[in-house]
Amino acid sequence: MIIAIKPGTGGEELGDFIALLEKKGLRINLSEGITQTVLGLVGDTTGIDAEALMAHRLVEKVLRVQEPYKRANRMFHPEDTLIEIRGPDGGKRRIGGGCLTVMAGPCSVETPEQITAVARSVKQAGAAFLRGGAFKPRTSPYSFQGLGCRGLDLLVRAKRETGLPIVTELMDIHHLELFEDVDIIQVGARNMQNFTLLRELSRCRKPVLLKRGHACTITELLMAAEYILAGGNDRLILCERGIRSFDPYTRNILDLSAVPALKRQSHLPVIVDPSHATGLAWMVPAMAKAAIAAGADGLIIEVHNQPEAALCDGEQSVTPEVFASLMDSLRRYADIEGKKL
Ligand code: PEP
Numbered sequence: 001m002i003i004a005i006k007p008g009t010g011g012e013e014l015g016d017f018i019a020l021l022e023k024k025g026l027r028i029n030l031s032e033g034i035t036q037t038v039l040g041l042v043g044d045t046t047g048i049d050a051e052a053l054m055a056h057r058l059v060e061k062v063l064r065v066q067e068p069y070k071r072a073n074r075m076f077h078p079e080d081t082l083i084e085i086r087g088p089d090g091g092k093r094r095i096g097g098g099c100l101t102v103m104a105g106p107c108s109v110e111t112p113e114q115i116t117a118v119a120r121s122v123k124q125a126g127a128a129f130l131r132g133g134a135f136k137p138r139t140s141p142y143s144f145q146g147l148g149c150r151g152l153d154l155l156v157r158a159k160r161e162t163g164l165p166i167v168t169e170l171m172d173i174h175h176l177e178l179f180e181d182v183d184i185i186q187v188g189a190r191n192m193q194n195f196t197l198l199r200e201l202s203r204c205r206k207p208v209l210l211k212r213g214h215a216c217t218i219t220e221l222l223m224a225a226e227y228i229l230a231g232g233n234d235r236l237i238l239c240e241r242g243i244r245s246f247d248p249y250t251r252n253i254l255d256l257s258a259v260p261a262l263k264r265q266s267h268l269p270v271i272v273d274p275s276h277a278t279g280l281a282w283m284v285p286a287m288a289k290a291a292i293a294a295g296a297d298g299l300i301i302e303v304h305n306q307p308e309a310a311l312c313d314g315e316q317s318v319t320p321e322v323f324a325s326l327m328d329s330l331r332r333y334a335d336i337e338g339k340k341l
Pocket residue numbers: 107133137187188189190211241273276
């Protein structure tokens with residue numbers, strides 16, 4: 001971090017300011033020019049609040065040289081993070097580190113027949129995880145809110161039957177104890193900056209899938225990731241799921257450039273959700289392939305056995321048949337990228 005000092009400042013005043021910074025455990029390089037004095041802060045500046053410094057009467061400008069996130073930063077962790085999760089069948093599932101991982105299932109768990117049928121078909125097609133929402137963050141309070149605890153039970157039953165580990169969203173930290181049999185806890189886009197939830201999840205021992213907020217920057221996503229990592233939970237997966245755009249043609253706009261950006265800035269695995277990004281089932285296969293070409297470590301895809309009757313997100317859900325044929329082509333894409341699907 002570099003601090004430009006206001007012209008005309010020096011002497012005791014400047015000495016006091018430097019002492020204040022040194023008390024924060026930093027080494028200060030002082031460079032006094034004819035018109036400008038500059039301080040170079042050496043050490044861990046992640047805890048330094050640049051905005052608070054800007055408010056200091058001696059400070060002209062503050063420039064961050066290093067990113068404000070440390071644990072999520074590839075600079076301090078050059079190797080890709082690899083997350084291993086053991087399924088109920090004893091088999092290991094890998095996320096990151098050269099693997100391609102596909103998670104698939106309905107937006108919401110609706111009935112025992114629906115979740116069982118979808119779970120069987122996505123397993124058959126080669127998905128590594130079953131997704132399904134039990135607690136749903138809906139825009140309208142009058143829309144289907146998910147089956148809650150009963151939905152979780154049905155999901156766990158489908159996990160036992162198929163051997164697929166499960167991914168589902170946690171909206172309220174008080175529900176955490178119900179998530180005992182859940183393999184990956186999803187933090188939805190709407191909760192990406194729910195810092196209380198992130199802090200609690202940082203203390204839990206379960207892998208977390210953190211979805212990018214609709215209107216959040218890449219740096220904000222990495223700062224949200226930092227909350228989870230900082231508390232000691234290093235089994236974290238990032239998810240690009242589309243951001244708001246001016247164009248209503250698609251539900252969101254899939255920011256595929258976020259994939260190489262996140263992979264460059266961070267060591268964490270990055271997966272893509274082409275379903276929420278586009279909102280259109282027919283567009284999902286094309287964007288799923290594009291995500292792999294962009295370097296994604298995996299995909300999370302909504303699949304429904306009867307999209308027209310789905311209680312949530314039917315328009316963006318592919319049928320089991322489309323999903324199976326997509327998986328066949330994804331295997332070829334994975335080969336080209338030198339990844340294992
Ligand atoms: C979902 O996965 O069904 C979901 C609600 O996702 P998002 O938080 O990305 O909207």
